[in-house]
Amino acid sequence: MTAPQQETSAAEQAGAVDAVPGAAAKAIEGRSLWQIAWTRLKKDKLALAGGCVVVLLILVAVLAPWIVAALGHPPNEFHEDQIDALFGTPVGSWGGISSDFLLGVEPVNGRDVFSRIVYGAQISLLVAFLAAVFAVFLGTVLGIVAGYFGGWIDAALSRVMDVMLAFPQLLFTIALVSVLPNELLGLTGSGVRIAALVVVIGFFGWPYVGRIVRGQTLSLRNREYVEAAQSLGAGRLYILRRELLPNLIAPITVYATLMIPTNILTEAALSFLGAGVKPPTASWGQMLSKAVNTYESDPLFMVIPGLAIFITVLAFNLFGDGVRDALDPKGSR
Numbered sequence: 648m649t650a651p652q653q654e655t656s657a658a659e660q661a662g663a664v665d666a667v668p669g670a671a672a673k674a675i676e677g678r679s680l681w682q683i684a685w686t687r688l689k690k691d692k693l694a695l696a697g698g699c700v701v702v703l704l705i706l707v708a709v710l711a712p713w714i715v716a717a718l719g720h721p722p723n724e725f726h727e728d729q730i731d732a733l734f735g736t737p738v739g740s741w742g743g744i745s746s747d748f749l750l751g752v753e754p755v756n757g758r759d760v761f762s763r764i765v766y767g768a769q770i771s772l773l774v775a776f777l778a779a780v781f782a783v784f785l786g787t788v789l790g791i792v793a794g795y796f797g798g799w800i801d802a803a804l805s806r807v808m809d810v811m812l813a814f815p816q817l818l819f820t821i822a823l824v825s826v827l828p829n830e831l832l833g834l835t836g837s838g839v840r841i842a843a844l845v846v847v848i849g850f851f852g853w854p855y856v857g858r859i860v861r862g863q864t865l866s867l868r869n870r871e872y873v874e875a876a877q878s879l880g881a882g883r884l885y886i887l888r889r890e891l892l893p894n895l896i897a898p899i900t901v902y903a904t905l906m907i908p909t910n911i912l913t914e915a916a917l918s919f920l921g922a923g924v925k926p927p928t929a930s931w932g933q934m935l936s937k938a939v940n941t942y943e944s945d946p947l948f949m950v951i952p953g954l955a956i957f958i959t960v961l962a963f964n965l966f967g968d969g970v971r972d973a974l975d976p977k978g979s980r
Contacts, residue, residue: 683973684897684973694970696962701963704959708765708769719765722766727756728757735944736941741947748760754948764951764955771931779903781850785856787895790859794865805861808857817916819847824843827843840923863895873891900970912960918936932952935949
C-alpha cells in the first residue's frame with residue numbers, strides 16, 4: 648500500500664471513530680417523562696379519540712355565541728309557531744327537527760334545543776374545570792403538607808379528610824343553594840349559583856386528591872435526592888416546591904382528568920334536582936328535569952341532553968384512562 652493510500656485509510660478510520668461517539672450519543676439520547684408519555688399516548692387510539700372529542704367540546708363551549716348565530720336561534724327565544732297548540736308538543740316528527748332547528752325544539756315553549764345544548768356545554772365544562780382546579784390546588788397543598796411533615800399535622804389533616812369524605816355533599820349543596828341570595832360579591836342570578844357549585848364541588852372533592860398526594864409524598868420524602876437536599880441545607884419550602892412537587896405532577900394530572908367527568912355528572916345531577924343554575928340559563932341537567940314531564944309525548948327531548956352528558960363523560964374518561972396508562976411506568980402499553 649502506498650503512502651497516500653495509507654494516509655487516506657487512516658483518515659477514514661479516524662473519521663469513523665469520530666462518528667461513532669456522535670451516533671452513540673444520538674442513540675442513547677434521553678427522553679423526559681412527558682415525551683415518553685406522549686409516545687405511549689399516541690398508541691392508544693381510544694384515548695386519542697376521547698381527547699379529540701374533549702377538544703371539540705371545549706371549542707363548542709368557547710365559540711357558542713358564533714355557532715348559535717350561524718346554525719341556530721337565541722337559546723331563550725320562544726317559537727310558539729313550532730308547537731302544537733292542543734298538545735304542547737313540537738310540530739312535525741322527531742321533536743321538530745328541521746333545517747332551521749337542527750335538534751328540534753322544546754315542548755310547550757319551542758326554544759331551540761341545539762342552541763341550549765351548545766350553551767349548556769359552557770355551564771357544564773366551566774363548573775367541572777373550575778371545581779377540578781380548586782380541588783386539585785387545595786388537595787395538593789394540604790396533601791403534600793400532611794405527607795411531608797407527618798406527626799400531629801398529618802393526623803389532623805387526615806381526620807379532616809375522613810370527615811369530608813363522609814359528609815353528605817348532595818344534601819349540603821341543595822340546602823346551601825336554597826338560601827343563597829340573588830346577589831353576592833358582585834355576582835347576580837346564575838353567576839351566584841355557578842360560583843356556589845364550583846366552591847362546593849371543589850371543596851368536597853379535595854380530600855380525594857389530598858389522600859393521593861399524601862400517600863405519594865410519604866413514599867417520596869425519604870428518597871435519596873430529598874435527603875441530599877436536606878444535607879445541603881435546603882429549607883422545607885424549597886424541598887416541597889423543587890424536590891417533591893415535580894414528582895407529584897403525574898399522579899395529580901391523572902386524577903384531575905378523571906375528576907372532571909365526575910364533576911360534570913355532579914353538576915348535571917344538581918341541575919336536575921333544581922339546585923343548579925337558574926332558569927332560563929341553559930343546562931343539560933335542567934333540560935333532563937324538564938323532559939321528565941314530556942318524555943312520553945316527546946322522548947327525543949330527553950334523549951338529546953342525555954346523549955350530550957354521556958358522550959362528554961365518556962370522552963373525558965377515555966382520555967383520562969389513556970393519560971393514566973401513559974404516565975404509568977409499569978403499564979404494559
